[in-house]
Amino acid sequence: xxxxxxxxxxxxxxxxxxxxxxxxxxxxxxxxxxxxxxxxxxxxxxxxxxxxxxxxxxxxxxxxxxxxxxxxxxxxxxxxxxxxxxxxxxxxxxxxxxxxxxxxxxxxxxxxxxxxxxxxxxxxxxxxxxxxxxxxxxxxxxxx
Numbered sequence: 001x002x003x004x005x006x007x008x009x010x011x012x013x014x015x016x017x018x019x020x021x022x023x024x025x026x027x028x029x030x031x032x033x034x035x036x037x038x039x040x041x042x043x044x045x046x047x048x049x050x051x052x053x054x055x056x057x058x059x060x061x062x063x064x065x066x067x068x069x070x071x072x073x074x075x076x077x078x079x080x081x082x083x084x085x086x087x088x089x090x091x092x093x094x095x096x097x098x099x100x101x102x103x104x105x106x107x108x109x110x111x112x113x114x115x116x117x118x119x120x121x122x123x124x125x126x127x128x129x130x131x132x133x134x135x136x137x138x139x140x141x142x143x144x
Contacts, residue, residue, distance in 0.1 A: 040067050043076045044090075044113075051114050052121075059125040065135070066091070066121060069142070078113040089113060091120030098123065 037053045039046055044067075056063040073092040074080035080089060087094050088110035095102065095110060098119055102108065105122060107115040127138035 040064075042067060042071070044070070044078075048078075048113050048117070052117055055117055055121045059121050061121060061124060061128070065124070065139075066117065069120065069124070069139075078116070079111055089116035091116050093119050093123070 037050060039049050040063075042049075044052075049063075052063050052066050056066060070076055070090045073087075074082070074090050076090070078090050080092065081087070082092055083094065086096065090113050093110050093116055101122055102110075102115075102119055105115075105118050107119050110116050110119065124138060124142055127141040128135065131137035131141065
């Protein structure tokens with residue numbers, strides 16, 4: 001008890017605490033919690049998949065759509081260069097059409113898969129807004 005009081009005195013003023021205003025039900029120690037995200041069985045790192053999940057959540061887009069685009073556009077090759085050298089990376093972004101978007105998002109390297117996903121998700125969101133949420137039309141526009 002005395003040791004606890006000494007430790008509390010030593011820590012006094014060094015640790016900020018928040019007052020708890022609401023109690024939540026605790027779970028039993030034997031309960032297994034589910035991971036925040038279920039990873040896709042694709043050749044993309046967990047870090048990149050987490051970035052896809054988080055970016056899609058921010059834009060309210062199903063991450064499975066981005067995974068499918070990555071499969072179709074680059075076969076999951078983060079270093080892919082296509083369309084006669086005009087399309088880059090996982091989601092095959094063309095900088096000539098997206099330089100303003102890249103600037104707005106602070107993206108400079110489309111071969112960086114994290115930046116590529118950020119630009120691609122932003123672009124798909126724009127197309128979804130343009131076509132009133134019609135995913136088929138948005139995907140058609142994405143690929144043109």
